[in-house]
Amino acid sequence: MSAEINTSSPLSSIPQTYPLSYTFKIFKGNDKTGEFVDYEVSVDEGMVVLDAILSIQENQDTELAVRWNCKSGRCGSCGMEVNGMPKLACMTRLSDFDPKIPITVTPMKTFPILKDLVSDVSWNYEVNKTIQPFSPDEDSDFIYQQEDIERSREFRKCIECFLCQDVCHVLREHDKKDSFGGPRFFVRSAALHFHPEDTADRSEWLKEGQGGIGHCNITRCCTDVCPEHISITDNAIIPQKEYVVDNYYSILGWIKKQFNK
Numbered sequence: 001m002s003a004e005i006n007t008s009s010p011l012s013s014i015p016q017t018y019p020l021s022y023t024f025k026i027f028k029g030n031d032k033t034g035e036f037v038d039y040e041v042s043v044d045e046g047m048v049v050l051d052a053i054l055s056i057q058e059n060q061d062t063e064l065a066v067r068w069n070c071k072s073g074r075c076g077s078c079g080m081e082v083n084g085m086p087k088l089a090c091m092t093r094l095s096d097f098d099p100k101i102p103i104t105v106t107p108m109k110t111f112p113i114l115k116d117l118v119s120d121v122s123w124n125y126e127v128n129k130t131i132q133p134f135s136p137d138e139d140s141d142f143i144y145q146q147e148d149i150e151r152s153r154e155f156r157k158c159i160e161c162f163l164c165q166d167v168c169h170v171l172r173e174h175d176k177k178d179s180f181g182g183p184r185f186f187v188r189s190a191a192l193h194f195h196p197e198d199t200a201d202r203s204e205w206l207k208e209g210q211g212g213i214g215h216c217n218i219t220r221c222c223t224d225v226c227p228e229h230i231s232i233t234d235n236a237i238i239p240q241k242e243y244v245v246d247n248y249y250s251i252l253g254w255i256k257k258q259f260n261k
């Protein structure tokens, strides 16, 4: 898959006369075969990439496949790559692109392509099943403090768009789907781990299981693309790497593991 890339800087501040005509180079095909097809779209002020794709679907190509639901950045289903960058199509404004340069739209590259802009993200749901679920101490009479709530709240903002999974080189370039869970699931395990009532030890999942957190070399690409602005690397991954080190390599952690065998 390759096409000319629109690398222009944001144009939001430059006065424009609408409607403007944009060229879209959209991937059409599946895992085995495909091509880029050009479409011209008349764009009005405020339109986003998903608006343009829906306009193409309505007026030029009723066969074009795209997945979306909410059109407001909440459902996470419109993840794709715009000029090679993982984006939510419904939150990507066309005013950020130069109308003179074609915009390339492709499906998320890290997952199998079902049709056109729709990737098969079902592998992610299989990873989710491997994480030990919330395990509260049934006898505890826990009283919440505000700081307890704050710590895990950030992680619960995740909308499961899988843009972070798409950009992570461990999955994208090295295809370590058999031994690495990916940033989305470090966010999920952090949401559980930092819940004050949770008692589960997920260090084995993180180190030796599907988590495979050792593959992560903290490039922060996942954090950069997250539409919910979750500090995936600093707040979810690094503390859980430290947790693994404590559990496996500190004397106290080692003794605890021997007792739990």
Ligand code: SF4
Pocket (backbone or CB within 6 Å): 167, 168, 169, 170, 182, 183, 215, 216, 217, 218, 219, 220, 221, 222, 223, 233, 237
């Ligand atoms: S920080 Fe880790 S999980 Fe995030 S993109 Fe980089 S390697 Fe992947």
Ligand code: SF4
Pocket (backbone or CB within 6 Å): 157, 158, 159, 160, 161, 162, 163, 164, 165, 183, 184, 187, 225, 226, 227, 228, 229, 230, 232
């Ligand atoms: S952590 Fe962010 S980028 Fe990753 S799936 Fe959740 S919302 Fe999307």
Ligand code: FES
Pocket (backbone or CB within 6 Å): 067, 068, 069, 070, 071, 072, 073, 074, 075, 076, 077, 078, 079, 088, 089, 090, 091
């Ligand atoms: S359509 Fe729901 S996040 Fe874009």
